[in-house]
Amino acid sequence: xxxxxxxxxxxxxxxxxxxxxxxxxxxxxxxxxxxxxxxxxxxxxxxxxxxxxxxxxxxxxxxxxxxxxxxxxxxxxxxxxxxxxxxxxxxxxxxxxxxxxxxxxxxxxxxxxxxxxxxxxxxxxxxxxxxxxxxxxxxxxxxxxxxxxxxxxxxxxxxxxxxxxxxxxxxxxxxxxxxxxxxxxxxxxxxxxxxxxxxxxxxxxxxxxxxxxxxxxxxxxxxxxxxxxxxxxxxxxxxxxxxxxxxxxxxxxxxxxxxxxxxxxxxxxxxxxxxxxxxxxxxxxxxxxxxxxxxxxxxxxxxxxxxxxxxxxxxxxxxxxxxxxxxxxxxxxxxxxxxxxxxxxxxxxxxxxxxxxxxxxxxxxxxxxxxxxxxxxxxxxxxxxxxxxxxxxxxxxxxxxxxxxxxxxx
Numbered sequence: 001x002x003x004x005x006x007x008x009x010x011x012x013x014x015x016x017x018x019x020x021x022x023x024x025x026x027x028x029x030x031x032x033x034x035x036x037x038x039x040x041x042x043x044x045x046x047x048x049x050x051x052x053x054x055x056x057x058x059x060x061x062x063x064x065x066x067x068x069x070x071x072x073x074x075x076x077x078x079x080x081x082x083x084x085x086x087x088x089x090x091x092x093x094x095x096x097x098x099x100x101x102x103x104x105x106x107x108x109x110x111x112x113x114x115x116x117x118x119x120x121x122x123x124x125x126x127x128x129x130x131x132x133x134x135x136x137x138x139x140x141x142x143x144x145x146x147x148x149x150x151x152x153x154x155x156x157x158x159x160x161x162x163x164x165x166x167x168x169x170x171x172x173x174x175x176x177x178x179x180x181x182x183x184x185x186x187x188x189x190x191x192x193x194x195x196x197x198x199x200x201x202x203x204x205x206x207x208x209x210x211x212x213x214x215x216x217x218x219x220x221x222x223x224x225x226x227x228x229x230x231x232x233x234x235x236x237x238x239x240x241x242x243x244x245x246x247x248x249x250x251x252x253x254x255x256x257x258x259x260x261x262x263x264x265x266x267x268x269x270x271x272x273x274x275x276x277x278x279x280x281x282x283x284x285x286x287x288x289x290x291x292x293x294x295x296x297x298x299x300x301x302x303x304x305x306x307x308x309x310x311x312x313x314x315x316x317x318x319x320x321x322x323x324x325x326x327x328x329x330x331x332x333x334x335x336x337x338x339x340x341x342x343x344x345x346x347x348x349x350x351x352x353x354x355x356x357x358x359x360x361x362x363x364x365x366x367x368x369x370x371x372x373x374x375x376x377x378x379x380x381x382x383x384x385x386x387x388x389x390x391x392x393x394x395x396x397x398x399x400x401x402x403x404x405x406x407x408x409x410x
Contacts, residue, residue, distance in 0.1 A: 014403035026205035030077035058084040085147040087394025091154040102391035106208035131183035149398035151187040154194040154386035195233030197389030199225035201381040207392035228345030276324035330365025
């Protein structure tokens with residue numbers, strides 16, 4: 001009975017610590033113990049004990065006492081402290097691979113990215129390089145007494161719950177057992193679709209305290225996220241949570257058909273959005289480059305130059321891409337009933353005019369447009385967002401189970 005009571009007390013304390021950390025994450029400013037107690041529903045005595053535990057562990061720091069009136073004791077604001085706990089994100093994409101370490105105070109502790117053409121690269125080669133990169137990063141962080149809460153890996157394809165990459169056709173990979181790689185086993189890595197992780201990076205307070213600098217979507221907002229590169233990925237966020245679907249594959253908007261007799265897609269279907277609005281598809285259709293050369297950064301720069309110069313062929317190709325995006329996104333908004341679209345990836349290089357044009361086109365595609373304000377905007381976390389989101393997923397393991405890390409590593 002004593003043992004059972006002890007387990008229940010630890011579980012309750014672990015839950016309460018998680019609630020307190022989550023509350024601080026989502027707050028736009030530091031909070032006093034009294035404010036935290038009121039917000040979480042915990043007693044002041046319990047809050048005092050939890051705050052002391054978090055301060056002693058270096059997770060929370062105290063600010064200068066503040067007096068709100070001439071009466072009563074000054075309150076001491078509490079805020080999350082950086083440098084003590086972090087998550088590591090890894091990513092393999094068509095244009096390279098890398099790692100990022102992110103702490104709970106939204107500071108990037110380490111970031112390494114290698115630009116490379118990944119077409120034809122075997123999985124064991126790139127995961128071997130990630131292993132060396134992650135080991136060096138982990139050794140550096142541990143030497144500074146920083147707790148690594150967890151590791152996640154962003155991949156451009158369908159990832160199953162048993163850690164298989166079902167397909168990543170833009171890499172030429174199919175049915176890859178991710179558990180065979182040392183880096184995945186050694187760090188108990190959580191693999192995930194890159195678009196879902198990029199969407200997580202846009203949710204303020206998911207695992208990092210950045211609400212004070214975030215003026216995009218709110219913590220509990222719903223939105224559609226599109227990740228645009230060689231291929232096009234998507235994710236649906238409902239009330240601040242990723243919608244995964246029954247098998248984890250929800251959000252694959254790149255393979256929504258916008259024309260039944262359109263170009264043949266690599267997936268075997270015709271007229272997929274990716275064949276009109278994917279980077280390689282646009283570069284090839286505009287005549288800038290062909291085949292593997294169409295995936296290069298140089299080809300993208302030439303495409304953008306041609307568009308800004310009002311090249312007739314390029315303007316026509318981009319116009320068709322906007323029509324295709326409006327059709328696919330409109331269908332997704334009608335299905336999901338959300339009104340906010342975050343369009344990431346290389347489309348951000350086209351600037352505000354492109355987003356305004358797409359937003360206007362959507363008015364005729366969304367059934368409830370007359371009663372809702374559809375917005376299309378550039379994601380605020382736009383530089384390697386999937387890598388950022390992967391680090392947040394790793395960090396979330398601490399937030400969901402803080403007592404394990406505090407008692408084991410403090």
